[in-house]
Amino acid sequence: KQEVTQIPAALSVPEGENLVLNCSFTDSAIYNLQWFRQDPGKGLTSLLLIQSSQREQTSGRLNASLDKSSGRSTLYIAASQPGDSATYLCAVTTSGTYKYIFGTGTRLKVLA
């Protein structure tokens, strides 16, 4: 059974710092891995989707990497800003299904 874990559960950093969020999964047979952002009281917004055949994806200050063999993904945020404060969730789609399995998220606070 696929399980997704995110470490750390919460993170507080000063503005301008580069940071890394971690996501690990137990079953490497995935279609893709997706990183989402969730603001308090809101729904989820997709940030980056990495297909199983890809190693990384970039969007602006965000870079997500995928190492399927070790069951890991990282989300790198460069030059963090207070507006980046949110909960970041990763989710994987296991091969053979269209169902996403979510991690519990990392709650990020960027201090001005």
Next chain:
Amino acid sequence: NAGVTQTPKFRILKIGQSMTLQCTQDMNHNYMYWYRQDPGMGLKLIYYSVGAGITDKGEVPNGYNVSRSTTEDFPLRLELAAPSQTSVYFCASSYGQRPSTDTQYFGPGTRLTVL
């Protein structure tokens, strides 16, 4: 283009009451999903649908029912509300053509409290 809309935004139910959470998408997506999110937790899949007339159970289906009579709508029904169903409920949709590139789009959520 409104994306995925959910109603109501908030609801308080008494134990044993029933209600329907509404979800509509205007992106002509084939796949639709219902998740619940408990405080400090990730999302758990309740039910999903791959097209009109087709539904299937997710990880936590007990106490819920769904139907999909049109491409646009995917209502979630709670028949006998219990305190354990207090949660935030999210509806999502995706095109469903290729799983490797399929992005899910989420509604704003319904916050349900059962007392």
